[in-house]
Amino acid sequence: MVKFSKELEAQLIPEWKEAFVNYWQLKKHVKKIKLARKPTKPSHPEALIKWGLASSVLIDPVRSVAKKIADRLRGPIDDNETIAQVVIQVTSENLENGQVEGEAHETELTKLFNEEHEVRVFFEALDEELNKVNQFYENREREFLERGEELDKQLQILQDLKTILSERRRRNSSSLKANGSHEGSISRSSSPRDSDFSSESFGDLLNENSMEALEEGQGVATLGKNGASHVSSVTRSSSRSKPRGKPKTGMTKRIPSTATPAGAITALTSMLRDELVNSKNTRKDGTRDSSISKKKIQCAEKMIRGAFVELYRGLCLLKNYSSLNLMAFTKILKKFHKVAGQQVSTNYLKEVKKSHFVSSDKVIRLMDEVESIFTKHFANDDRKKAMKFLRPHQQRDSHTVTFFVGLLTGCFVTLFSLYATLAHLTGVFASNADPTFVEIVYPVFSAFALFSLHLFMYGCNLFAWKRTRINYNFIFEFLPTTALKYRDAFLICTASMTTVVAAMVVHLLLRPDKTSPNWVDAIPGVLLMIYILLLVCPFDVFYRPTRYCFIRIIINIICSPFCKVLMVDFFMADQLTSQIPLLRHMETTACHFLAGSFKTHQYETCKSGQFYRELAYVISFSPYYWRAMQCVRRWFDEGDANHLANMGKYVSAMVAAGVRITYDHQKGTPWLIVVLVTSTVAMFYQLYWDFIKDWGVLNRRSKNPWLRDDLILKNRCIYFISIALNMVLRLAWVKTVLQFRGGVIESRLLDLFMASLEVIRRGHWNFYRLENEHLNNVGKFRAVKTVPLPFREMDLDD
Numbered sequence: 001m002v003k004f005s006k007e008l009e010a011q012l013i014p015e016w017k018e019a020f021v022n023y024w025q026l027k028k029h030v031k032k033i034k035l036a037r038k039p040t041k042p043s044h045p046e047a048l049i050k051w052g053l054a055s056s057v058l059i060d061p062v063r064s065v066a067k068k069i070a071d072r073l074r075g076p077i078d079d080n081e082t083i084a085q086v087v088i089q090v091t092s093e094n095l096e097n098g099q100v101e102g103e104a105h106e107t108e109l110t111k112l113f114n115e116e117h118e119v120r121v122f123f124e125a126l127d128e129e130l131n132k133v134n135q136f137y138e139n140r141e142r143e144f145l146e147r148g149e150e151l152d153k154q155l156q157i158l159q160d161l162k163t164i165l166s167e168r169r170r171r172n173s174s175s176l177k178a179n180g181s182h183e184g185s186i187s188r189s190s191s192p193r194d195s196d197f198s199s200e201s202f203g204d205l206l207n208e209n210s211m212e213a214l215e216e217g218q219g220v221a222t223l224g225k226n227g228a229s230h231v232s233s234v235t236r237s238s239s240r241s242k243p244r245g246k247p248k249t250g251m252t253k254r255i256p257s258t259a260t261p262a263g264a265i266t267a268l269t270s271m272l273r274d275e276l277v278n279s280k281n282t283r284k285d286g287t288r289d290s291s292i293s294k295k296k297i298q299c300a301e302k303m304i305r306g307a308f309v310e311l312y313r314g315l316c317l318l319k320n321y322s323s324l325n326l327m328a329f330t331k332i333l334k335k336f337h338k339v340a341g342q343q344v345s346t347n348y349l350k351e352v353k354k355s356h357f358v359s360s361d362k363v364i365r366l367m368d369e370v371e372s373i374f375t376k377h378f379a380n381d382d383r384k385k386a387m388k389f390l391r392p393h394q395q396r397d398s399h400t401v402t403f404f405v406g407l408l409t410g411c412f413v414t415l416f417s418l419y420a421t422l423a424h425l426t427g428v429f430a431s432n433a434d435p436t437f438v439e440i441v442y443p444v445f446s447a448f449a450l451f452s453l454h455l456f457m458y459g460c461n462l463f464a465w466k467r468t469r470i471n472y473n474f475i476f477e478f479l480p481t482t483a484l485k486y487r488d489a490f491l492i493c494t495a496s497m498t499t500v501v502a503a504m505v506v507h508l509l510l511r512p513d514k515t516s517p518n519w520v521d522a523i524p525g526v527l528l529m530i531y532i533l534l535l536v537c538p539f540d541v542f543y544r545p546t547r548y549c550f551i552r553i554i555i556n557i558i559c560s561p562f563c564k565v566l567m568v569d570f571f572m573a574d575q576l577t578s579q580i581p582l583l584r585h586m587e588t589t590a591c592h593f594l595a596g597s598f599k600t601h602q603y604e605t606c607k608s609g610q611f612y613r614e615l616a617y618v619i620s621f622s623p624y625y626w627r628a629m630q631c632v633r634r635w636f637d638e639g640d641a642n643h644l645a646n647m648g649k650y651v652s653a654m655v656a657a658g659v660r661i662t663y664d665h666q667k668g669t670p671w672l673i674v675v676l677v678t679s680t681v682a683m684f685y686q687l688y689w690d691f692i693k694d695w696g697v698l699n700r701r702s703k704n705p706w707l708r709d710d711l712i713l714k715n716r717c718i719y720f721i722s723i724a725l726n727m728v729l730r731l732a733w734v735k736t737v738l739q740f741r742g743g744v745i746e747s748r749l750l751d752l753f754m755a756s757l758e759v760i761r762r763g764h765w766n767f768y769r770l771e772n773e774h775l776n777n778v779g780k781f782r783a784v785k786t787v788p789l790p791f792r793e794m795d796l797d798d
Contacts, residue, residue, distance in 0.1 A: 004331045011324060013317055014469045014774070015783035019136040020321070021129045021328040029122040030332065034339045036118045122336065126329075126348070130355060133325050136781075137357035140318050147311055148366050154304050154789050155377065161297055300790035305378045305389075307787040308370060312390045314784035315367045322357050392481045401487045408494035415501040422508050435744045437511070441504065443592070444524035446752050447585035448500040448531075452493045453756055454579065457763025459489030464767050468712045470774045476568040477785065482545035492543070496531075503527045525593040528586075560629040564637060567773070570630045571766075576623040577653070578762035581755035583619045587612075613665070620661055624654040646693070649685045656682040660733065672737065679733045687730060690765065691723060696772040698723075710775050722764065729761035 005023060012020050329352045333345035352358065371383075371390065379386035423429050428437045463486040465472045473483050507523045535547055556569045557576070576583075591606035606612050631647035634640070656678040663671045691698045696708050697719060703709045707719050732754050777783070 004327070008324060008328060009469075011320070013321060013783055014471050015474075015777050016136075016317075016321060016781055017778065019132065019781065021133060021325050021332075022125075023328045023332060026122070026125060026129065026332045027335065029118065029125055030335045030339055033118045033122060033336070037339065119340065123348075126332075130329070130352060134356050137318070137322060137360075140314075140321075140781075141360065141362055144311060144314055144318065145362060145366065147307075147314075148370070150789065151304065151307055151311060152373075154307075154791055155373065157791050158297070158300055158304055159377075161300075165294060165297060301378075303787065303790045305374075307789060308374050308378070309389055310785050310787050312367065312370045312374070315363050315370065316391075317783055318363050319367070322363070326352065326358055392479070394480045397485065397487060401491050405487060405490045405494055408491070408498045412494055412498045412501055415498065415505055419501055419505050419508065422505065426508065428508070428511075429745050431743050431745070433745075438744055438748060440521050440524060440592070441507070442748050442752075443585040443588040444528055445500055445504055446748075446755075447528075447582045447589070448496060449752065450579060450582045450585075450755055450759055452497045452500075454575065454759050454763065455489055455493040455496070457759060458766070459486045459493060461763060461766045461770075462486035462489055465770060468771070470712065470770055471777070471783075472770055472774075474783070474785075475770060475773050475777070476571070477566065478549075478568075479545075484543065484546050488543065488546075500527065522593070525589060528589060557626050557630070560626050561633055563633075565630045565633050570627065570634075571769075573623065573627045573630055574769075575762060577627060577650075578758045580620055580623060580657070581751065581758075583622070584616065587615060587619055616661060617658060620657045621654050624650040624657065628654070642693070646689065649682075649689050652678070652682040652685050656733070675737060679737075683730050683733070687727060690726060694765070694772060695768045696775070697768075708772075708775070710778070712771050712775070719768075722768065726761060726765065729757055729764075732757055732761075 005027070008020075008023055330349060333349050333352075337345040371386065374390060375381055375383050375386040379389070427433055462472070462484070464470075466486065472478075473480050476483075478484075503523055507520060510520045510523075534542065536551065537544070537547070553569055553572045556563055556566075557573045560569075560573070588606060591612060628647045628650040631643045631650070635643035635647075656675075659671070659675050659678045663675045698706055699708060700706060704711055704716055707716060711719070713719065735750070735754050
């Protein structure tokens, strides 16, 4: 049977952990009470006599039976008598900082346990925990209720606008049947100010962020195959976007002062209906154009649907929060009852059940309302379909995946051993061997090796994040139903490496056959093309949601200055900065197969060609450039100057990379000095940003010296080891300065080894970067996404 402490640790909401009952601290108080109540044998002679008399009384069966009879004759203890002994006062007082009134629970133990300090401390801690839970629950409940009211208004406006649009379409169809004179009279009756509903009236009604989302043509919530809701990149960035200020006067509709909030919506609807009916947006064929407004209304509907999904998710979390805390209070009071042997726990539990976080049913009623509204307006009265949106089922971990991971790992080890044996027997890696084999094999297979290593490190990250309760799906805004799990990452890694090593073995076995050398040397390129086609395969095989998510993120990275940047976007861009060797290998492979070098074995064209050298600069700069542009876009959206400082880090890295590439082709002392200066500056800049900004460590005033105040890993030595390891791995650029000289094989293997160290450093960096992000969410109790709403509030005259 699982202990409740472990069950609570597994089920509590990570971002709200500090708001839960500190069950473990209360257990320590109960243990202290238990230790204090253990009888100790006195050493004084007179005390020993009294101890013996007391012991004889306790073990005397006659007195024991007489006591039981007296208790039965007396009858049960009145509850009022017990409550008189233990008074639990509930008072309402004005809280500070302008907050609303709340209940403060205080337990008085003046008549009971008068001399037991441990019991008094326990109940003081219990009161403090109860007040904390109540206050947090009331705050979250108030936020969700306000959000529900706002969504109700948004939905009412949406329904009115859809009615208006249907009236417009009906009017357009009737106007086609009417004569031209009648249509002309209607056109002449319209005023110039109200002539364009799509561009003026509807635009005034929309939020600025929503208008940008609609202009980019991106929706918010769509129903996938598994019934889960997807939230678009535009709306997910609301928490990181620029704060929304008061709308401009020229863009705000004025509502009469006699209008109430509900009346304001009605007045707004009437005003828009008048403008829409009198509008004269006409096409060349004489019909009115309503495609723009229809598209915007559809996108607004998707945004409201996504907001309802997030509201329902937050209500489920709050309901779970209430039930877990009630269970925690029940368990800890039972433990106290076993130790103290009094009825205090029963009476205190009654007060707990009367408290707001247990007795309030507002969350349950709001959940029922959301279910009914969602079923009616977004699921065509199909409750099963609605619940697929609101409560998507997560897929359970399958042992089949674990089995195939082990099977493919064994195949990889066997095939790699076979390849190493064949390579040694054929002498393809000898110092005097023909370098043709290395030029064909190295670029493709090293690219696959780096990719598989990076995926393996990502699988390790997923495993570590899961074990440490870091909510990476919420941070990356992945769907739990389709998000990649660590077993899946290991499966893709082992499958990839097994396939690659098998292709290497086949290529090595067929290479001595001189009948078709061109076909044999094309095996690496064909393998690369197969993987690219698999990545874009439209069929639902081999993790299609993950593949398409990866493609979408890469497109967002390339278009960094022109679209909003999410956490997953710049996280992936950081991964690309560590995979520049992989991009260079793909460039070499493409050059070999596009230029036909694998047929002629003339590989100098791809090494010394002018275009190839210039393209090497572009590929080396691109990841840093994309990341710098993301920083610029985030500064533009949020106005935080730290993003410009972060951009400087990538600019310095870009300069250092360009200088090192130049130094490879132009040896000399001046270029060596420039390499040392630029690489050193970039390294210290990156180390500062790694430790201070991304990891949040090296804080002298922290509770944990030189670390953060809050740490997820219990062993602090791990953090210091990680800091030292990150510093050492950041020195990989020294290899360029040392200019290790060796054969083709040695230099290629050394390059692969140094690139692998950078991938390992990046995987190591990923854990602490996401840990810091998770702690920021925990500090702000951020467990639910805030989806921006499409319609802004209209100003009301005082």
